[in-house]
Amino acid sequence: MDLGNFDSLGYILPELILVGTIITVLLADLFVDDKDRLGEIALAGTALALFGLAMVNGNQPGWLFSRMIVHDPFAVFFKMVFGLSALAAIWMSLGSVEVRGMNRGEYYGLLLSSVLGTFFMASAANLLMAYLSLEFVSITSYVLTGYLRHNRRSGEAALKYLIYGGVASGAMIYGMSWIFGLAGTMDFAGINEALRQGEPNKLALLIGIVLTLAGLGYKIAAVPFHMWAPDVYQGAPLPITAFLSVGSKAGGFALWIRIFYPALSQPAGGGNWEFIAGVDWPQVVLVLSMVTMTLGNFTALSQRNLKRLLAYSSIAHAGYMLMAFVVLNNEGLVAMMFYIVAYYLMNIGAFLAVMIVANQTGSEDIDTFRGLAWRGGVAPAVAMTVFLVSLIGLPPMVGFIGKLYLFAAVVKQQFYFLATVGVLNSLVSAFYYFRIIRTMFLDQPQGNEAPLSVSWHNGALLYGLSVATIVFGIYWEPVIGLAARSLRFFVGPV
Amino acid sequence: MDHLLTYLIFFPLAGMLAVLCVPSSQPKLIKQVAAAFTVPPLLLAGWLFVVFDRTQAGFQFVEKYSWIPSFKVHYFVGVDGISITMVLLTALLSFLCIFASWGIEKAVKGYFALFLLLDAAMMGVFVALDFVLFYIFWELMLLPMYFLIGIWGGPRREYAAIKFFLYTMAGSVLMLLAMLALYFIHPDPNMHTFDMTQLIAYGSQGVYSVAFQRIVWVALFIGFAIKIPAFPFHTWLPDAHVEAPTAISVILAGVLLKMGTYGILRINYAMLPNATSEMAYYLLGALGAFNIVYGALCAMAQTDLKKLVAYSSISHMGYVMLGMASFTQQGIDGAVLQMFNHGTVTAMLFLLVGVIYDRAHHREINGFGGLASIMPMYTGVTAVAFFAALGLPGFSAFISEVLVLLGAWEKYPGLTAIGASAVILTAGYMLWTMQRVFLGKANEKYIQLPDISRMELFTLAPLTVIVVVLGVYPKLAIDLITVSLGELLKGL
Numbered sequence: 001m002d003l004g005n006f007d008s009l010g011y012i013l014p015e016l017i018l019v020g021t022i023i024t025v026l027l028a029d030l031f032v033d034d035k036d037r038l039g040e041i042a043l044a045g046t047a048l049a050l051f052g053l054a055m056v057n058g059n060q061p062g063w064l065f066s067r068m069i070v071h072d073p074f075a076v077f078f079k080m081v082f083g084l085s086a087l088a089a090i091w092m093s094l095g096s097v098e099v100r101g102m103n104r105g106e107y108y109g110l111l112l113s114s115v116l117g118t119f120f121m122a123s124a125a126n127l128l129m130a131y132l133s134l135e136f137v138s139i140t141s142y143v144l145t146g147y148l149r150h151n152r153r154s155g156e157a158a159l160k161y162l163i164y165g166g167v168a169s170g171a172m173i174y175g176m177s178w179i180f181g182l183a184g185t186m187d188f189a190g191i192n193e194a195l196r197q198g199e200p201n202k203l204a205l206l207i208g209i210v211l212t213l214a215g216l217g218y219k220i221a222a223v224p225f226h227m228w229a230p231d232v233y234q235g236a237p238l239p240i241t242a243f244l245s246v247g248s249k250a251g252g253f254a255l256w257i258r259i260f261y262p263a264l265s266q267p268a269g270g271g272n273w274e275f276i277a278g279v280d281w282p283q284v285v286l287v288l289s290m291v292t293m294t295l296g297n298f299t300a301l302s303q304r305n306l307k308r309l310l311a312y313s314s315i316a317h318a319g320y321m322l323m324a325f326v327v328l329n330n331e332g333l334v335a336m337m338f339y340i341v342a343y344y345l346m347n348i349g350a351f352l353a354v355m356i357v358a359n360q361t362g363s364e365d366i367d368t369f370r371g372l373a374w375r376g377g378v379a380p381a382v383a384m385t386v387f388l389v390s391l392i393g394l395p396p397m398v399g400f401i402g403k404l405y406l407f408a409a410v411v412k413q414q415f416y417f418l419a420t421v422g423v424l425n426s427l428v429s430a431f432y433y434f435r436i437i438r439t440m441f442l443d444q445p446q447g448n449e450a451p452l453s454v455s456w457h458n459g460a461l462l463y464g465l466s467v468a469t470i471v472f473g474i475y476w477e478p479v480i481g482l483a484a485r486s487l488r489f490f491v492g493p494v
Numbered sequence: 495m496d497h498l499l500t501y502l503i504f505f506p507l508a509g510m511l512a513v514l515c516v517p518s519s520q521p522k523l524i525k526q527v528a529a530a531f532t533v534p535p536l537l538l539a540g541w542l543f544v545v546f547d548r549t550q551a552g553f554q555f556v557e558k559y560s561w562i563p564s565f566k567v568h569y570f571v572g573v574d575g576i577s578i579t580m581v582l583l584t585a586l587l588s589f590l591c592i593f594a595s596w597g598i599e600k601a602v603k604g605y606f607a608l609f610l611l612l613d614a615a616m617m618g619v620f621v622a623l624d625f626v627l628f629y630i631f632w633e634l635m636l637l638p639m640y641f642l643i644g645i646w647g648g649p650r651r652e653y654a655a656i657k658f659f660l661y662t663m664a665g666s667v668l669m670l671l672a673m674l675a676l677y678f679i680h681p682d683p684n685m686h687t688f689d690m691t692q693l694i695a696y697g698s699q700g701v702y703s704v705a706f707q708r709i710v711w712v713a714l715f716i717g718f719a720i721k722i723p724a725f726p727f728h729t730w731l732p733d734a735h736v737e738a739p740t741a742i743s744v745i746l747a748g749v750l751l752k753m754g755t756y757g758i759l760r761i762n763y764a765m766l767p768n769a770t771s772e773m774a775y776y777l778l779g780a781l782g783a784f785n786i787v788y789g790a791l792c793a794m795a796q797t798d799l800k801k802l803v804a805y806s807s808i809s810h811m812g813y814v815m816l817g818m819a820s821f822t823q824q825g826i827d828g829a830v831l832q833m834f835n836h837g838t839v840t841a842m843l844f845l846l847v848g849v850i851y852d853r854a855h856h857r858e859i860n861g862f863g864g865l866a867s868i869m870p871m872y873t874g875v876t877a878v879a880f881f882a883a884l885g886l887p888g889f890s891a892f893i894s895e896v897l898v899l900l901g902a903w904e905k906y907p908g909l910t911a912i913g914a915s916a917v918i919l920t921a922g923y924m925l926w927t928m929q930r931v932f933l934g935k936a937n938e939k940y941i942q943l944p945d946i947s948r949m950e951l952f953t954l955a956p957l958t959v960i961v962v963v964l965g966v967y968p969k970l971a972i973d974l975i976t977v978s979l980g981e982l983l984k985g986l
Contacts, residue, residue: 389637394663395630404626404670405565411674419674423667430663434640434656442644442652477562484564 001062008064011071013052014079018116021045022109029105039094042108046090046115050083061490063125067187070125070490077486078122078254081340085247086115088348088461092239095458097359099237102147110147111243114140118251124258127176127186131169134219137251138165141244145236157235164228165218172215178208188263189491196266206279212259213284219252220318221311223292233311238358241307242351245314246344253321253340257333260325262489271330286326286418293319293425300432306354306364309432310347313391316429317343323406323422327413330487335405337483342390342402342472349387349465353380356458360450369436371445377452379459381440383466388433390469393426398472398479405480495545498538498555499571499621502581505534506588506613513607521602525592528606532589532613539585546578548973551981553623553691561627567688570624575978576759579834579971580620580752586960587748587841588613590953591741594845597852598646598739605646609741612638616749620756625673625688633666635750639742647737654730654737661730665717672713676765679706690760697765698985707769714762715777721754722811724781725788735804740848743800747807748841752833755814759830759982763818767985774819775906782815783909790919794926799850799857802927803843806883809920810836810891816913817898821986823979825901830975832894835964839891842879842957846872849950850931853943859927864936865943872946873932875954882961884924885917890964890971 009016024045025038032038053076061072069075089111093099099107117136124130142165146158180186182205183194195205217225233241260281261273268274275281296316303309321343324336354364357380361368373381390399403426410419454462472479509531516524547554553572561569573581591609598605615638618631636659644655676693677686680701687693696702702710720727735743758778763770789809796802810832817829849872850865851857866873882889895917902910946954964971 385637394636395633400630400633404674407670408565408674408677411671412678416671416675419671423671427660427664427667430660434659437640438644438652438656441641442655475561477564480562480564 001060002067003062003064005065011056011059011064012069013056014049014083015116015119017045017049017052018112018119021049022112022116025108025112026105035104036094038104038108039090042112043087043090043094045112046083046086050080050087053079053083061488063490064123067189068126068129069120069123071123072490073486073488074254074257075123077337077483078250079119081250081344082115082118082122082247085243085250085344085348086111088344088352088465089239089243089247091457091461092242092348092352092355093237095359095455095461096237096239096355098148099239102149102237107144107147110140110144111240114144114243115247118247118254121251122254122258124255125188127180127188127191127259130255130259131173131176131215134172134215134251134255135169137248138169138219141165141240141248144240145232145244147240148235148237151235153231153235154237155235157232161228161232168218168225169215171211172218175208175211175214178204179212182208188258191263192266192491195264202279206281209264209279209281210284213281216252216256216259217288220249220256220321221315222288222318222322223295223315226292226296226315226318229315230308230311233314234305234307234364238307238351238355241311242348245310245351246347249314249318250340250344253336256325257336258489261333262491265328273328273330275328282326282328285322286415289319289322289326290418290421291319292316292322293422297425297428297432300429303432304366306366306369306436307351309366309436310350310354313429313432314347316425317347317391319425320403320406320422323410323418326415326418327409329409329413331412332406332409333487334480334483335402335409337486338405338476338480339402341479341483342398345465345469345472346387346390346397346399349383349462349469350391352458352462352465353384353387356380356454356462357452359458360452366436366439369439370443372440372452375445375449375451377440377454380452380454380462383462384440385437386466386469388437390473392430392433396470396473398469398476401473401476495538495541497557498542499573500557502535502538502585503571503614503617503621505531505538506610506617510607510610510614513603513610516603518603521599524602524606525596528610529589529592531610532585532592535585535613535617536589539582542573542578543582543974546573546974549977551575551977556623565626566686567626568624569627570689571618571621571627572623573621575975576830576982577620577756578974579830580749580756581617583752583834583837584613584616584620584749586956587745587837588616590841590845590956591744593949593953594741594744594848595739596949600646605642608638608641612642612745616745616753619753623690625676625690625693628690629666629670629673632669632753633663636662636666639746639750642742643734643738646739646742649737650733651737654733658730658734661720661727665720665727668713669717672710672717675706675710690765694764697767702766704768707766708772711762711766711769711773714766715758715773718754718757718762719777719781721757722751722785722815723754723808724811724815725785725808728785728808731808732801732804735807735844736798736800740844740851743844743848744841747804747844748837751807751811752837755811755818755829755833758818763982764985771821771986774821778815779819779902779906779909782812782817782819783912785809785812785815786913786916787812787919790916790923794919794923797859799859799927799931800844800847802859802923803840803847806843806920806923807836807840809916810840810883812916813895813898813913816902816909817894819909820898820902820905821983822901822904823976823983824897825905826979826983827972827976828894828897828899828901830979831968831971832891832898834971835890835894835961838957838960839879839882839889842875842954842961843883845950845953845957846876846879849946854940859930862931862937862940864932864934865940866932867936868940868943869945871951875946875951875958876932877928878958878961880924880928882965884921888962888965890961890968892965893968
């Protein structure tokens with residue numbers, strides 16, 4: 001199904017709702033005095049967009065907008081993840097003290113725009129669209145990172161992000177131009193056809209792919225494109241950090257899968273994919289995955305600022321998820337998609353717990369967590385423990401199940417060394433996650449801190465996320481079923 | 495009775511939820527609720543002991559429900575001769591340790607909630623027959639133990655807790671890889687399974703190549719050896735045991751240590767027979783004999799009473815390893831019996847150390863003296879425990895040690911001689927400790943110490959009875975285990 005511009009409008013109902021919400025928020029900013037209302041409008045709009053997503057879910061898969069974007073179950077799955085990340089980020093923003101001091105109309109507008117960009121990342125069917133959506137998300141992220149105007153760190157983070165992102169996407173568009181040159185078209189289906197039928201120069205193709213990886217690797221914060229992440233995560237306002245670490249990263253993964261699987265590889269039956277012989281990009285990813293995991297975990301060991309620590313842990317988790325690309329089959333992709341959902345739950349939860357404490361103490365250092373359980377913060381401390389244990393990958397949390405599936409996919413294809421590196425990295429990560437747990441439970445409070453108060457707002461989200469982390473760790477069939485069903489790409493009329 | 499094993503696992507979990515619902519301002523009620531929820535598992539365990547069919551080698555009280563169909567994971571539980579003694583031990587010790595924890599003052603709700611979670615996880619490990627379920631319960635033990643040691647423990651509790659956690663987790667991640675390898679290695683994808691009974695069948699059918707078996711055996715063994723604990727993976731034990739609160743030391747020594755050897759029997763022996771035949775001499779037999787002697791010598795050098803008991807645990811677990819390596823019916827019967835007996839005897843020892851620590855607030859052996867005249871009843875019970883620990887005939891440990899040594903003598907006379915000689919060492923440190931602490935002139939500082947209280951006696955009495963009864967009539971226990979173990983041996 002190949003639709004033109006006007007016919008496609010019905011299929012992008014969620015995106016249209018998001019656009020409507022952005023406009024409403026910006027307009028409402030002019031009239032409304034209580035700026036919290038803007039957040040509530042944004043929340044309602046996002047929820048409505050998710051509802052719209054459920055409505056378009058049943059539509060027939062196909063190309064939209066003259067083969068610029070595609071509608072298929074894979075896109076719907078990721079849009080759901082992005083929508084949920086946006087909901088969580090907006091909810092967190094409503095409960096955040098940092099955000100209170102900002103210009104909230106533009107803040108929510110930009111956040112929703114970023115989400116809109118991720119929606120297009122998941123459904124890109126053309127190299128140009130891929131690049132445009134990635135840039136859209138990046139630019140809005142730059143501004144959001146630097147949003148704390150009087151905070152030096154925020155400004156520094158935004159500048160670093162901008163420069164780094166600029167270089168990375170420059171490399172990416174260069175790589176894309178090489179692929180365009182070899183294939184003769186920017187359309188994914190066309191590229192697939194051209195690479196299969198034609199005899200592209202293998203070295204040129206490899207260079208093009210590696211350069212494209214630069215841009216994608218930057219988005220998911222994989223080594224060696226990760227240097228921006230710690231500073232940006234530390235400098236940005238907490239809800240934005242949470243969104244970047246989950247929504248933006250998931251967008252990067254979605255785009256990666258879109259480019260590398262339906263576009264550059266072809267299905268080889270039995271759930272496997274094959275690539276042109278001689279261009280061994282999975283090997284590159286294997287090395288990237290191991291280096292990313294290891295660097296992320298080992299650097300996190302020495303961090304004292306919690307946002308920075310969680311940034312390095314994010315880098316490490318990107319490394320685990322990259323393992324799924326090495327195996328070149330559907331099981332790896334399903335494992336990765338499951339892990340993204342699990343990661344959403346535990347990472348947002350962890351950042352939320354940091355925000356709850358930072359709201360009151362103004363500090364994100366690990367020392368502010370000292371004796372948290374003994375000064376009225378038992379609920380955040382227990383919830384944080386749930387999230388941290390899930391991040392380590394221990395039962396009965398969903399993080400363990402995610403890692404189980406990832407390692408299963410890797411062991412099945414007999415990448416034993418990679419699997420061993422992965423599990424040993426999990427062990428190393430236990431060191432620094434447990435340092436936080438120890439500080440919360442085993443250390444006594446300094447004595448002069450006020451008892452922690454948790455607003456019902458933050459408490460509700462915290463409770464919901466921790467319950468979900470445990471429940472999905474015990475009964476995860478619905479999520480893995482959803483991921484398996486969603487792994488269907490529309491690559492062209494068959 | 496239907497779902498007996500599920501009740502055994504989920505009563506403590508229900509207890510945990512109940513405890514969480516009781517307000518923190520009522521510590522006594524919390525303790526009573528916790529105790530109440532450990533009574534049904536104890537009764538069920540007693541019932542299990544009565545109705546268990548001692549002539550059958552296979553699994554009984556089996557329950558199998560589909561849990562995650564897409565990954566072929568089932569909720570699959572069952573009990574056989576190898577695990578039944580452990581189930582009984584867990585139920586008994588969990589019940590007694592609630593009472594041993596009666597003196598906890600700080601954060602009572604958290605303590606008992608974590609304890610009940612630990613209880614459920616321990617029970618789950620012993621009855622789980624699906625590898626993923628087994629792994630989940632195994633890992634589920636780690637977190638409560640970390641907090642229980644780390645919050646309610648002694649002066650170096652933080653260090654001991656994290657050391658225990660990381661050490662055990664290191665072993666478990668290797669177990670995870672081994673589990674996945676066992677799942678995927680079967681050439682026919684339809685036969686991929688986590689079902690332990692199936693995996694055991696594959697093992698006996700020779701599905702796994704010897705090279706594969708060796709690697710997986712070693713990976714699993716490292717994980718289990720950390721738990722046993724076998725030298726050189728034992729260094730977490732003295733710290734964890736000493737710093738943990740009394741009841742947790744009892745659980746740690748009484749139940750958790752047995753999971754290592756249980757895992758080896760259930761998984762390594764059953765599923766990987768060729769590798770077992772090759773490696774058992776060195777990795778179990780020789781290491782076991784070394785454990786026996788090493789533990790005894792280290793115990794002799796200790797001045798802290800609790801640390802002495804901890805090292806004696808290492809020593810006694812060596813007998814289990816030696817018995818397992820012998821591949822004779824007597825040896826392996828002795829090994830599993832020793833698992834149970836060590837659980838009861840060591841539990842007594844730690845409880846007794848807890849009694850004196852509660853009163854004097856230190857455990858220095860040389861700091862006491864002549865307690866026999868100050869606390870006669872305590873001395874009597876301790877004497878029973880010490881003599882049981884050193885393997886005096888009339889007590890249960892003698893039977894298991896003799897069986898182990900007899901069984902191992904046929905195969906490895908050298909190792910057996912080493913193991914048997916350690917009995918002298920054990921007697922040495924036990925009696926010397928007895929002399930330093932209880933005999934001689936009464937220490938002035940402690941003239942006023944109260945004797946053992948009724949609640950403490952209540953926790954010790956059932957264990958004493960079992961130790962004496964099994965010492966005189968061991969058939970009660972051996973009957974449970976011997977048929978299943980015979981079946982296990984046939985495969986090797």
